[in-house]
Amino acid sequence: xxxxxxxxxxxxxxxxxxxxxxxxxxxxxxxxxxxxxxxxxxxxxxxxxxxxxxxxxxxxxxxxxxxxxxxxxxxxxxxxxxxxxxxxxxxxxxxxxxxxxxxxxxxxxxxxxxxxxxxxxxxxxxxxxxxxxxxxxxxxxxxxxxxxxxxxxxxxxxxxxxxxxxxxxxxxxxxxxxxxxxxxxxxxxxxxxxxxxxxxxxxxxxxxxxxxxxxxxxxxxxxxxxxxxxxxxxxxxxxxxxxxxxxxxxxxxxxxxxxxxxxxxxxxxxxxxxxxxxxxxxxxxxxxxxxxxxxxxxxxxxxxxxxxxxxxxxxxxxxxxxxxxxxxxxxxxxxxxxxxxxxxxxxxxxxxxxxxxxxxxxxxxxxxxxxxxxxxxxxxxxxxxxxxxxxxxxxxxxxxxxxxxxxxxxxxxxxxxxxxxxxxxxxxxxxxxxxxxxxx
Numbered sequence: 001x002x003x004x005x006x007x008x009x010x011x012x013x014x015x016x017x018x019x020x021x022x023x024x025x026x027x028x029x030x031x032x033x034x035x036x037x038x039x040x041x042x043x044x045x046x047x048x049x050x051x052x053x054x055x056x057x058x059x060x061x062x063x064x065x066x067x068x069x070x071x072x073x074x075x076x077x078x079x080x081x082x083x084x085x086x087x088x089x090x091x092x093x094x095x096x097x098x099x100x101x102x103x104x105x106x107x108x109x110x111x112x113x114x115x116x117x118x119x120x121x122x123x124x125x126x127x128x129x130x131x132x133x134x135x136x137x138x139x140x141x142x143x144x145x146x147x148x149x150x151x152x153x154x155x156x157x158x159x160x161x162x163x164x165x166x167x168x169x170x171x172x173x174x175x176x177x178x179x180x181x182x183x184x185x186x187x188x189x190x191x192x193x194x195x196x197x198x199x200x201x202x203x204x205x206x207x208x209x210x211x212x213x214x215x216x217x218x219x220x221x222x223x224x225x226x227x228x229x230x231x232x233x234x235x236x237x238x239x240x241x242x243x244x245x246x247x248x249x250x251x252x253x254x255x256x257x258x259x260x261x262x263x264x265x266x267x268x269x270x271x272x273x274x275x276x277x278x279x280x281x282x283x284x285x286x287x288x289x290x291x292x293x294x295x296x297x298x299x300x301x302x303x304x305x306x307x308x309x310x311x312x313x314x315x316x317x318x319x320x321x322x323x324x325x326x327x328x329x330x331x332x333x334x335x336x337x338x339x340x341x342x343x344x345x346x347x348x349x350x351x352x353x354x355x356x357x358x359x360x361x362x363x364x365x366x367x368x369x370x371x372x373x374x375x376x377x378x379x380x381x382x383x384x385x386x387x388x389x390x391x392x393x394x395x396x397x398x399x400x401x402x403x404x405x406x407x408x409x410x411x412x413x414x415x416x417x418x419x420x421x422x423x424x425x426x427x428x429x430x431x432x433x434x435x436x437x438x439x440x
Contacts, residue, residue, distance in 0.1 A: 002115070002118055002119060002122055003122055003126075004122055004125065005113075005118040005121075005122065007293070007294035007295075007296065007297075008095065008103075008105065008112075008294065008295065008296070009091075009103050009104055009105035009106060009112070009113075010026070010103055010104040010105075011094050011095075011097065011101065011102075011103035011104075011401075012101065012102070012103065013100060013101055013102075014046065014048035014052070014094075014100055014101060014102040015100075017048070017052055017102055017103075017104070018048065018051055018052060018055065020130055021055070021128075021130025021131075022055075022125075022130075023052045023055035023056050023059075023104070024055045024056070024058050024059040024128075024130060025059060025124075025125045025128040025130060026056055026059065026104055026121070026125060027055065027056035027057060027058060027059025027060040027061075027062075028059030028060070028062055028063060028124070028128050029059070029121045029122075029124035029125045029128060030056075030059070030060065030088065030090065030106060030121060031059065031060050031062075031063035031064075031065045032063065032124045033117060033120050033121045033124060034088050034108070036065060036087065036088050037064070037065060037066060038065065038066045038067075038068065038087055038088075039060055039065055039066075039067050039068070039087065039088045039089070039090060040068045040069075040070065040078060040081055040082060040085070040087060040088075040089045040090070040142075040145060041053060041056065041057070041067055041068070041069050041070070041078075041089070041090045041091075041092065041139070042069070042070045042071075042073025042074070042075075042077060042078040042089075042090075042091050042092070042145065042173075043073065043091065043092035043093065043173075044074075044091075044092065044093040044094075044172050044173040044201065044228050044229050045171060045172055045173060045175065045196035045198065045201050045228075046093075046094065046099050046102055046198060046199075046201055046228075047099065047198030047199060048099075048100075048102045049092045049093070049102060052092050052102060052104070053069065053092055053139070054137055056090060056092070056104070057069075057137040057138070057139050058134060058135070058136070058137040059128075061134070061136070061137050061138065062132075062134055066140065067137075067138070067139035067140065068139065068140050068141075068142045068144075069139040069140065069141050069142065070141075070142060070143065070144075070145040070146060071141065071143075072146075072173065072175070072176035072177070073091070073145060073146070073173060074173040074174055074177060074229055074230035074231070074327075074328075074329070075091045075093060075095075075105060075173070075229040075230065075231040075325075076149075076230060076231055076323065076325055076326065076327035076328070076329070076330065077145050077146065077149045077177070078090070078091045078105075078107060078145065079091075079107050079110050079111075079324070079325040079327075080110065080145075080148070080149055080152060080323065080325070080327075081144070081145035081148055081149065082107040082108075082109060082110045083107075083109055083110020083111070083324060084110070084148055086109045086110075087109065088106070088107065088108060088109075089106070089107035089110070090104060090105070090106055090107070091104075091105040091107070091229065092104060093105065093173065093228060093229035094228065095227050095228050095229050095231070095232070096202055096206065096207065096208045096227040096228055096232065097202065097228070097401070098201075098202060098203070099198065099199045099200070099201050099202070099203070106121070110324055110325065111299075111324070111325075112295075112296050112299070112325075114296075146177065149177070150177075150180060150184075153181070153184070153185070153330075153333070154184070156322060156333075158185055158330075158333040158334065158336070158337050159185055159337070159340065160185055160186040160187075160188075160189070160333070160336035160337070160340060161336075161340040162188060163186070163188065163221050163222065163336055163339060163340060164188040164189070164190075164220045164221045164222075165186050165188070165189045165190075165220060165221060165222050165223070165224065165332070165336060166189065166190045166191070166192060166213070166216060166217060166219075166220040166222075166223045166224070167182070167189060167190070167191045167192065167223070167224050167225075167226070167332065168192050168193050168205055168206055168207075168212060168213045168223065168224070168225040168226065169191055169192065169193050169194050169206075169226055169230075170193055170201060170202050170205050170206025170207065170225070170226055170227060170228055171193045171194070171195060171196040171197070171200045171201050171202075171203065171205065171206075172196065172201045172202065172206065172226065172227065172228035172229060172230065173228060173229045173230050174226045174230035174328065174329060175191075175193070175194040175195070175196055176194075177230075177329065178191045178194065178329070179191065179194075181329055181333070185333055185336075186333075186336065190220065192205075192212070192213075192216060193205045193206070193212070201228045202227065202228050205225075206225055206226060206227055206228065207225040207226055207227045207232050207233065207234045207314075207315050207328075208227065210225055210234065210236055210242055213225045213236045214236050214240045214242075217236045217237070217238060217240065218238065218239075218240070220238065221238055221345070222235065222236075222237060222238060222335075222336075222339075222345075222346055223235065223236040223237075224328075224331075224332040224335075226328040226329070226332075227315070227328065230327070230328040230329055231295075231316060231325070231326045231327060231328055232245075232314060232315040232316045232326065232328050233248075233315050233317070233328035233329070233331040233332050234248075234314075234315040235247075235248060235332075235335065235346070237346045237347060237350065238345075238346070238347070239347065241350060243346065243350070244274075244313045244314075244315065245311050245312050245313045245314055245315040245316065245317055246269065246273050246274050246277040246313045246355075247277060247349075247350070247353060247355065248311075248315070248317060248331065248335065249267055249269070249309060249310075249311055249317060250277055250280055250281065250284075250349070250352075250353055251335065251338065251349045252309055252317070252319065252334065252335075252338070253267050253281070253284070253286050253309055254284060254286075254349070255338045255341075255342065256308065256309060256321075257284070257286060261308060261321055262286070262308055262309060263305075263306055263307050263308045263309075264287070264305070264307065265285065265286050265287060266286070266287045266288065266289070266305075266307055267281065267286060267287075267288045267289075267307070267309050267310060268288070268289055268291060268298050268301045268302050268307050268309070268310030268311075269288050269289070269290055269291075269298075269310070269311070269312075270290060270291055270292065270293045270294075270297070270298065270312050270313070271290050271291070271292065271293060271392075271394050272293055272312065272313050272314075272392070272394060272407055273288075273290060273313060273392070274313065274355045274356055274358055274392065274409050275356050275390045275391055275392055275409050275410070275411075276353065276354050276355040276356035276390075276409075276411070277353055277355055278390075279390065280352065280353040280354075289301060293312065293394075293396065294312075295311070295312065295316045295318070295326055298310045298311060298312065298316075298318060299318060299324075299325075302318060302320055307320065308320045308321045309321075311326065315328070315331075317331055319331070319334060322334070356390070356392075356409045356410060356411050357409065357410065357411070357412075357413040357416050358392070358407075358408075358409040359407070359408055359409070359416060359417070359420050360405055360406070360407040361405070361406045361407075361420065361424050362398075362401075362403045362404070362405055362406075363403055363404045363405075363406065363424060363427055363428060363431065364402070364403045365431075366404060366427060366428060366430075366431025367431050368397040368404060370404070370427055370430045370431035371395060371396070371397070371404070373430050375426060375430060376395075376423075376426060376427060376430060379422065379423055379426055380393060380395060380423070383408075383419045383422075383423065386415065386419060387410050387415075387419070390410075390411065391408070391409065391410045392407060392408055392409035392410075393407075393408050394406075394407040394408075395407070395423065395427075404427060404431070406420060406423055406424055406427065408420045408423075
C-alpha cells in the first residue's frame, strides 16, 4: 500500500503539502529516484501552487537539478513536453478539487509514474530530513512547452469552421491557452471563467459544475467544460443536454471506425460506464473492455493492445492516435473537427443513444473498511440479483478524495433509487460505527 500516491499522483489539502517540508522532500526524492539534471514544472491557478513550486524546486536544486517553469500550464502541456524532450515533468494541481486542495503529478518522459517508481519515491520521501533544506532556490521561466504544444496542435489541422463554440475554463490552468486556441482554430469561439484569483478554480464552474455552462450554451452551438488542469472535458449541447465521457467516446469511436482509426474496432472503458451506452457500442459493432477506474489503468490496457481510444465517464479521454495522455482542449477540438467533417450537429449523435438512469452518491466521514462488512457485501449481491442484467453497481473508495463513492445505473429509475438509497443508508450506518471504533 502506498502512503502518498493515489490513482492520479499525490493529492491532499494544500496545508499538508506545505507542512513539515513535504513538498521539498518530494522534489529531492524525484531527483534521487530519476537521477536527472533537468526538470520541467507547471502549475494550475491555486494560491498554493507557487509556494509548492518553490518547495519542490528547493529539493531539486539541492541535488543539482535545473528547474524550468512554464507559467499557465495545463497538465497535458507538461505531459506532452515531458515526452517530447524525454525529461521528467511535474504538474502542481489538484485537478477538479476545490482550491484549498493541491497535488503533484509526476511524468517520466511523458508518462505517469507506475507503482514501482512511486514506491521508490515514497521510500526516499520517508528518509529525507526536512532540516537539511536550503532556503535558496531558483528556476528558469520558459514558454517553450507552450510553444511546442501549440505547434503540435497546428500539425493536427483541427479547424472548427463556422461552429460557434463556448469553453468554460473553470478559472483554471486552461485560461491562457484557450485564448490562442480560439484565435487559431475556433474563430467563432468564446471563453468563460478565465479570471482566476487563486481561490475560484472549479468554484461552481468547470466540468464538475455544469450548471454555468448550461446557462450560457443556448447562445452557442455547443459548450465544452474543462477541469482545473484541463486534462478532462465534458460537453453540454445547445439544448442543455449533458454529454459525458462515455457518450463522447461513442461519438469519437463511431467516427474513428469510419475513418479506419479505431484499432480492432475496440474501446477501453471503465467499470463506471453507463450500461445504456455499452448497449449502443454493441449495436455499432464496437467491442469494449472495462478496466478499473483511473486513467492510469485505462492507459495500461490501451498500451498492452495498442488501442487508439479509451477513457472515463468523467471526461478523461485518451485519443491515443493523436496524444498519449488525456487532454481536454484536444478533446474539444477533435469533437469540433468531427462535427465539421460529418456536417452534422451534436444532437444527431445523441439520438442514437439512450443512457440509462445513473446515480453516484459520495459518502464522507465513514471508514473505508465498511466495504469489507458482511452486510454490505451481501446487500451488494442482492442488488445485482434484483437488477439481473444491463446494470452498473460499483462501490469503491475514491482514489483522489477521502470518501466512498456508490455508483449505480439501471433502466428502471424507481428500482435504481430504491436500491442505491438502501445501500447508502447501510454504508453510513456501518461506516460511522467502524469510524467511531477506530477513533475511540
